[in-house]
Amino acid sequence: MSVQQLYIDGKFSRLKEWLKIISLAGSAQLIVQATSFVSGILIIRMLPTQEYALYTIANAVLGTMAVLNDGGVTTGAMYEGAKVWQDKRRLGSVLNTALLLRRKFAIISLVIVVPILFYILREHDASWTISILISLALIPAFFATVSGSLLEIVPKLRQEIGPLQRLQVQNNLGRLILLCISLFTMPWAYIAILASGIPQMWMNVRLRLFDSRYADFGAKTDEKTQASILAIVVRVMPASIYYCLSGQITIWLSSVYGSTSTIAHLGALGRIAMLFNLLTVLFGTLIMPRFARLPLNKSVLLRRFLQVMLLLSLLCVFMLCGAWVLSSEILWVLGPQYSDLQEEVVWSVLASCIGMLAGCAFNLYSNRGWTINPFLLIGLSLCTIVLGVWWIDISTIRGMINLQIFIVSSEALMHAGYCIFRIKKIDS
Incomplete structure (x- = not known):
């Protein structure tokens, strides 16, 4: 042969x-x-x-x-x-x-x-x-x-x-x-x-x-294992505390500035994001552990990272098109009290798509023991939130979703860029 x-x-x-x-x-x-x-x-x-x-x-x-x-x-x-x-x-x-x-x-x-x-x-x-x-x-x-x-x-x-x-x-x-x-x-x-x-x-x-x-x-x-885990915790904990707040930023802001019905509407739209759980769980089960086990080889890691992100992006485009075509059907499933959220459905799905890409990029590099400087991460993210709250009208549901899109877009760029940066730093 x-x-x-x-x-x-x-x-x-x-x-x-x-x-x-x-x-x-x-x-x-x-x-x-x-x-x-x-x-x-x-x-x-x-x-x-x-x-x-x-x-x-x-x-x-x-x-x-x-x-x-x-x-x-x-x-x-x-x-x-x-x-x-x-x-x-x-x-x-x-x-x-x-x-x-x-x-x-x-x-x-x-x-x-x-x-x-x-x-x-x-x-x-x-x-x-x-x-x-x-x-x-x-x-x-x-x-x-x-x-x-x-x-x-x-x-x-x-x-x-x-x-x-x-x-x-x-x-x-x-x-x-x-x-x-x-x-x-x-x-x-x-x-x-x-x-x-x-x-x-x-x-x-x-x-x-x-x-x-x-x-x-x-x-x-x-x-020794505890010291190693705690070393990662020390680097990750500030970012985790930040994500405690930013991950549910629209719910937190709504609980302070919005009405009870606004919180319910945001929660209902958030249920649509459950459709992405299939991709997230498959990623965490099949892709992430294999990426963590890859040898420290620059070309292999970069190729695999780009392949994963490209595949996830294509799947997100497919999901976004589906939400646009089936928006009426999705709202019918949620119930009559949410029937006036036709346009918000598509934007909510877009926010979920970008958020999933950001989370996957973060998980890929963090499970190899790489951590971005938490002060840089929190500083950039807080600037993004403050700029978004100042720039976007968050008094409406659509405004809350736009703020979410603005925040997760910056996070996706930051995490993907950092992962590529760490891979590029590997000595061939």
């Missing part, structure tokens, strides 16, 4: 392997995202506008707490785990060290963020009882979310896609079933939050059992 034929056969076998992996992960994720989307629509339709606004605020706070609690721990664990992913004892030590740090950060996050949530809920006419119930319901959902991200590192590193996908499907089906049972009789925000947290807790138990095949949870925590 000729060398050329071997090359062609090798390329063909790799293509078949990728198609098989993508079809496996894609089919499962299609079910996951479909059930997640149906759950989101069920919440929008079943909760009154006031309750859905409170649910949107609580969800924004939950996302903030998750980012604040992580602070780079998952990134550091992925970075350290990629070095020892074939060593059961050392991988278990990395996970135990990361979980210990995560528990410590969790207490700090709760102490800081829960009082803020309580204050915002009271400002939007939530009673003392409802505010307390929502705050309490958020705690189990929070702990389940932050632990799950660490426990998913093992199957991602080993590319054990099937078991991870099955657990995610079961998790989302469980959430949908709980929502169907509870919301028809108890259409309250704290019930919807609890229905999301309970299945995730069950999934974490199953993930830990799976991880124990490849990671020794009896291994002791390692000070």
Whole structure:
């Protein structure tokens, strides 16, 4: 057999392997995202506008707490785990060290963020009882979310896609079933939050059992690993704190300057972004771990980075065209109270597209242990926000979406540019 034929056969076998992996992960994720989307629509339709606004605020706070609690721990664990992913004892030590740090950060996050949530809920006419119930319901959902991200590192590193996908499907089906049972009789925000947290807790138990095949949870925590993770945390934490605020900037501004109905409208439009979760999860499961494991080769890393970003950009164009053609149908799904947001749908999807590209670029370089100077990142981002608030009229929903587009566009350029800069700095 000729060398050329071997090359062609090798390329063909790799293509078949990728198609098989993508079809496996894609089919499962299609079910996951479909059930997640149906759950989101069920919440929008079943909760009154006031309750859905409170649910949107609580969800924004939950996302903030998750980012604040992580602070780079998952990134550091992925970075350290990629070095020892074939060593059961050392991988278990990395996970135990990361979980210990995560528990410590969790207490700090709760102490800081829960009082803020309580204050915002009271400002939007939530009673003392409802505010307390929502705050309490958020705690189990929070702990389940932050632990799950660490426990998913093992199957991602080993590319054990099937078991991870099955657990995610079961998790989302469980959430949908709980929502169907509870919301028809108890259409309250704290019930919807609890229905999301309970299945995730069950999934974490199953993930830990799976991880124990490849990671020794009896291994002791390692000070050197902890120091390495904390070094990444120190570099990432300022940016994480910033993203706690900027990631939900429209919701935060609306909670201060907007009405309850504006928050509900923004939350409903944000549900459309769930359509991008399929791409984000596939990226985090298939692409990001492989990029983290690539050798330190300038040409290979640059080629792979550009290929990934080009593919994601093409998929975003496809999604944007779909939103433009099907805007009426999308609003019909959301419900009659959102039928006047025809133009806002397309712009909201555009903001989600650009935000996804920014997040993917950030995850690609951060999971290789590269971190942008946090003061530069925060300084540029704050300037962007201040300029956007000064330049754009944020008194309307369209203005809030325009501000979001302006902010995520600057972040996409910054993260993509920094990743290319770090790759270019590699000594050939």
